Amino acid sequence: MRFPWKHQQKPEPSKFRLLPFDPVAGRITFGLLEDGSPASIIIRNQSGVVVGGRPGSGKTAGMMIIVLALYLSGQVNLHIIDGKGGDDWTWAENAATTFIRDDIDLVHEAILNLNRDMKSRTASMRANYGESNFWNLPPDKRPPLEVIIVDECQTYFDPKGVTSDDGRPVKELRDLAQDITGAATNIVRKGRSAGYLLFAITQKPTTDCLPSQLRDNCGARICFQISTPEAARAVLGNLPDGSPSPLDIPTSRPGGAVIGLDNGQAAMCRFAYISENDAMTAIDAIANNKPVV
Numbered sequence: 578m579r580f581p582w583k584h585q586q587k588p589e590p591s592k593f594r595l596l597p598f599d600p601v602a603g604r605i606t607f608g609l610l611e612d613g614s615p616a617s618i619i620i621r622n623q624s625g626v627v628v629g630g631r632p633g634s635g636k637t638a639g640m641m642i643i644v645l646a647l648y649l650s651g652q653v654n655l656h657i658i659d660g661k662g663g664d665d666w667t668w669a670e671n672a673a674t675t676f677i678r679d680d681i682d683l684v685h686e687a688i689l690n691l692n693r694d695m696k697s698r699t700a701s702m703r704a705n706y707g708e709s710n711f712w713n714l715p716p717d718k719r720p721p722l723e724v725i726i727v728d729e730c731q732t733y734f735d736p737k738g739v740t741s742d743d744g745r746p747v748k749e750l751r752d753l754a755q756d757i758t759g760a761a762t763n764i765v766r767k768g769r770s771a772g773y774l775l776f777a778i779t780q781k782p783t784t785d786c787l788p789s790q791l792r793d794n795c796g797a798r799i800c801f802q803i804s805t806p807e808a809a810r811a812v813l814g815n816l817p818d819g820s821p822s823p824l825d826i827p828t829s830r831p832g833g834a835v836i837g838l839d840n841g842q843a844a845m846c847r848f849a850y851i852s853e854n855d856a857m858t859a860i861d862a863i864a865n866n867k868p869v870v
């Protein structure tokens with residue numbers, strides 16, 4: 578017997594579909610909220626994002642989705658500074674304009690240059706682009722969004738923690754760290770209208786590791802699983818009573834996070850996860866104008 582209607586196919590398990598960063602709304606979609614709707618952060622008119630969480634909570638994997646969404650838009654320059662100095666970011670090396678594994682001299686040079694370029698772009702936005710605020714320009718009339726990622730940012734932002742392992746005077750290294758912190762803070766304080774955005778990522782979110790001038794100017798916050806209320810507060814600030822807490826995320830749920838929303842509320846979410854190999858394949862596809870699957 579033939580059926581007059583098409584046989585209904587078995588529903589596929591829902592898959593996360595990588596979306597490019599939406600440059601008009603400034604939206605980066607990275608996973609799902611508790612109710613199953615898409616989770617995103619809005620970076621429009623923002624200059625900083627704080628990302629905190631204990632080791633292994635999913636910060637680097639979460640940043641993978643964010644970085645891929647940004648790169649897929651074709652509208653960003655990526656400047657990646659890995660304070661840990663391992664292989665965590667190797668997958669993104671081919672996509673990055675700047676890529677530095679923990680080398681304090683190179684980090685110093687790069688971040689001071691970025692701060693200088695930010696100042697000169699700010700001073701010439703109207704003359705060069707006809708509008709003083711990057712975010713008010715149509716995306717095709719903008720310069721690239723300069724995205725600076727400082728992973729394990731406590732390596733530089735907490736000069737007291739800087740030590741020397743090669744006989745170099747500690748004071749010299751601490752002075753470099755202080756300059757790096759000053760330039761990063763200035764980028765977050767003043768870079769918004771020039772299209773500069775800095776991600777400060779740390780597994781040690783304390784007031785020493787996230788200087789208040791920098792943290793308070795970061796409009797978007799992501800807190801993965803964390804073990805103390807102080808650390809949660811250092812990332813998310815004071816949330817209204819009844820807000821979800823990153824302390825409640827079980828260790829068995831890496832990629833679970835609380836995100837601060839721009840209305841002052843917070844939401845529990847889960848980041849999508851892809852492997853480093855898939856991320857590298859996606860980077861290659863984007864660079865070669867091939868579809869990302």
Ligand SMILES: Nc1ncnc2c1ncn2[C@@H]1O[C@H](COP(=O)(O)OP(=O)(O)OP(=O)(O)O)[C@@H](O)[C@H]1O
Pocket residue numbers: 630631632633634635636637638639665780831832833847848849850
């Ligand atoms: N969204 C996710 N879904 C499922 N598993 C995940 C997710 N995110 C991370 N994981 C798992 O957790 C592991 C640790 O994640 P990740 O390396 O991102 O942690 P981290 O917070 O960056 O750690 P560290 O601070 O030590 O670098 C990953 O290798 C992966 O196995």
